[in-house]
Amino acid sequence: MFFTIEAPIAKFLVGTVQCVLLAVTSLVMSSGLYSIAWPANTIVEANRLTEDGHVRVLLIEAGMAPSIESTLAGTFSVLQNSYQDWNYKSEPELATQSQSDNVFKIAVGKNLGGSSQINHFISLRGDPKDFDTWADITNDSSWNYDNVLPYFLKSETMDDNEIMNSEYAQFHNTSGPVIIRRELHSVSEKYIDSFVEVGQERRPDLNGKKTTGYTQPTIINGKGVRQSTAQAYLKPIKSRANLNVMYQALVTKINFDDNNNAISVDVLVDGKAITVKACKEIIVACGVFNTPKLLMLSGIGPRAHLESLNIHVVQDLPVGQNLQDHVAVQIVHKMEASLEISELPTVTTITFPVIIGNPTVDKNCAYPQYQTTNLLITHDTPYLLLVCLQIFGYTSEICEELQNSCVGRNTLYSLIAVIHPRSRGSVALNSINPHDPPIIKPGFYSNSKDLDDMVEFIANFLEVNKSPYFKEVNSEPVNLSFDDCEGNFTSKDYIRCYAKHMSTTLYHQTSTCPMGTVVDSELKVLGVNRLRVVDASVMPNIPRANPLAATIMIAEKASDMIKAVRECEECLC
Template identity: 35%
Template sequence: MIGNPDLKTLLGLIPLLAFFGPTIDDRSDNSKSLSLLSRKSWEKEYDYIIVGGGTAGSVLARRLSDIPENRVLVIEAGGMENIMHEIPLAWSTLKKSEYDWNYKTESQEVACFGYEDKRITWTSGKVLGGTSSMSNMIYVRGNAFDFDGWLKEGALGWSWDEVYPYFLKSEDNLDTEIAFNGYHRQGGLMGISKSPFTSELGKTWLQAGLSLGYRSTDCNSQKQSGFTIPQGFIRKGGRSSAYKTFLEPVKDRNNLHIMLHSRVTRILFGDNKRAVGVQFDRDSLSFVVYAKSEIILTAGTISTPHLLMVSGVGPADHLESLKIPIVADLPVGENLHDHPYTGGITFSVSGVKTLKIDEIFSPQNFLRYLVSGSGPLTSFGGIEGVAFMTSKYTNSSGDWPDIELILVNGDLQDNSKLMTVKMKELYNSTRSLNTFTILPVILRPKSRGWLRLKTANPVDYPLIDPLYLTHPDDIMVMVEAIKSALAIGTSKPYKDLEASLVPLMIPSCDHYDWLSDQYLACWARVMTGTVGDVVGTCKMGPPWDRSSVVDPELRLLGGITGLRVADASIMPRIISGNINAAVIMIAEKAADMILGRKLEAFSGPIPTDYSSLKELNRN
């Protein structure tokens, strides 16, 4: 993936950013938002307390505060976005910064052998806007079979026909060749379009797919399978984060209070297991605030279960071992999974120029971005192509791909700091080359991990073990995904650009024949990575399912009232694609549940006589 540019270069460009930033169309003046940081007082009680001002929290805060009578408090552990959050290509510069929770997995049993202690870091946004403010921005809804599968497992109200309108509700599709195909809409809050920048590598992506028999597609329409130039969360060249889209325009509402740099440490329960308030730390002091109606947890797949467990909601034996009083015995922290990929499938190319880190963050490119919202800095983290395909291990009769390929324009220095010495040397050997990478991703992994408390202290990070590639089916699908990536990178359209595979001879795999199935399986276990789509730790399901944490209305089970979860942790199974769009959908649907509203279900092209059109257009 795109690595970190030289820090001195970025610091030297700050005056330029400060000068131009507020003058650009649709760029907010963050100085006006600094009033959020100076809030010194708050009410003792609100109707709704939203814990976490990330992707889902921003949506819910907007929708609930649309009703003037509702008093809404958002409590966010991080601070405000800065100009670097707005630049699509610059998102990796924010990794391991104050804006990143910077979680780290436990040592993996059968994966991540190329990393020190077999551990990798997980980026998660610690900022108003959450991970939507520092991700690769790709817009994918998933597949209808994903959500129909949720329904079959007991998540009533979450079929594709029922969630589809909530994807549309927030969408403002700005690509005219896609916006009017019947599966998109304009007029929502969230800007969606392709990047203004497409290199020769990106343009060749569709040709490469066609050369191997794959069609070009809009993966968010009738058919997901195929090759596409991806759309992303972007407007006029700048990131369209959840904060900027949903919260920034209404941040000064009288009935909406936003507390930054404030970390919730416990949920408070009253009589009959009712959630009545939260305790939070700010400026080294501890405070309590109460909720009249509900507390809604939108802190994400790691922080939400962490907070529940330190508050006494989780597996009884685990909580007892830490002497935490038990409120409810629920399988919080189980069912952890995400989208793993295999790194290092890199191709050198001499026929075109690629995005090299030491060249791309130049004053000229910054100026082009700030003045016209164009140029390479508008690239979605270097991602210029996406493909969805079906392996031989899944039923091909329906359109339900189990593999995703991601074309990344640029070098691969981003994760090398975490690698073993031998793997660092291997990766550093590619520094002088013009390269691109194809990341093979398995979309429906069967491996399931867990999250546990390390201590009862709410400030201590939890233990995270994704158990990557522990299910035998996952490595079989990954090998097929790697083969597909190799086939695309060596296809005639890329060979015409003088592309060739960089032969990374991985030391621990050299006893296998080069590029045999055994070698590819070894490669996958050495170079295991994550797209960052972590889900499942507060699983949604019917009350009779003992693996459920929340019901289909997102209310906590175990006799608890006044408490909901509305983030990626509720997904019973991960969707077939990047999850940010689905998290926004979950929050939109949760808001309607809380407010007693519901969009009419439908599938296919948007009906001209759709009865909920007026409600769909409500912003």
């Protein structure tokens, strides 16, 4: 079915420009034909590329338009494991042993806007060192921090007077599509004070050149609405006559001619197979799992793997071989005893106060060594169970033990994450059936140094128990009863055992089609022509932050790269 773009739907369209086909699990086409394939990035591309009125764009989207609940901060917990999620699952491994069904349930957005429509709202960019490293890996200075900063600025409107009247204003903009703001809570300040008292820093904004410290974070929630790429980039251009969308249509294969030119894509829609031709370029933005899946189904990937499935090899590349993620460990602190009746949260705000920490163990380190996500949960509310069970997937036995241990007490729910992991996972095909989910192996702790680091990070985090406030309320972390874990959090042997049991994903997956080995620094797939990838899979290394902001930056930068070569010979489609 074909639809003219209307309302928020338009935001998620994959854009096409001058004879380029943009393809994803969502796909965009045009008379000038671009195809884009990742739900969040395709929308950014659609917006920027259709600024040229001579380009007509059709977005082909595997999912549906965003639901009302996906636009509201207070209902984000119902989005995972729903029809708006691809509902992928990992393979079992060491780190999944306390997860329900012994697998990670990996949330991936299946709607216009993709994972920006179901994520957890945090908007952080990463450390300047991350992008300088990308520039080194690609041997392309255009990816260093100073050169990507303008694209971060271009994408946002900072709606925070304190930040915009401070030294941090130079790192922000007030005229971009994505509204960024903070939800400030006075109760959070005594917790941040406590981390400062044990040697960490306080910082109002972690998006500048200095990214260490604790803060109430910036989030993509503006004017009471989630600032997904659909809301921020598509809704404002819904009246563009050159933008159209197709829903519930799955891109299954990219086709090549004898000269390895990407020339068309196959699409399943309403049970029928159609082929859409592109006369200039195809841009894939299906995301960290679906982009490698589509490339491999199209013959681009590891030769041995493709040949085992009788897929004709177009190009032998290490697609899917560099999966990275932030492994995290859950720790729950019992805080002050309380009988206070909590106020019901509104549906337009996040359900509980959130504190993000980018701490250092080595005080001489200029960049964060780990990250902590801290939720302040009121006593005897269902939110502890909700976060433990629904969001991070632990077993009901573990979550109920935590809930029962905290009766009558407020809780600090924390996730301590390794943000510069050495471990690598992988994404592979289950079969040649495009409806089958990929095989996902997170590979957490496949490099044992990550587990060593996690032990040190947890021990460092627990220093907060020495602060005056934590002592005053008799704070203590909940020790869970694992048969093979002896002692408590004062022992690093216990912490190591606990970490093996209590690891989870933060859903920050990146890097399955990285610059340097799968695409070049202009995001063109190596060894073939007229094919680019524009999503989080192209990151050479995962940033030291939630990757949404960096992903949008990539799309903004890619739009300029595409526009720069758009002044080409006339295309005859």
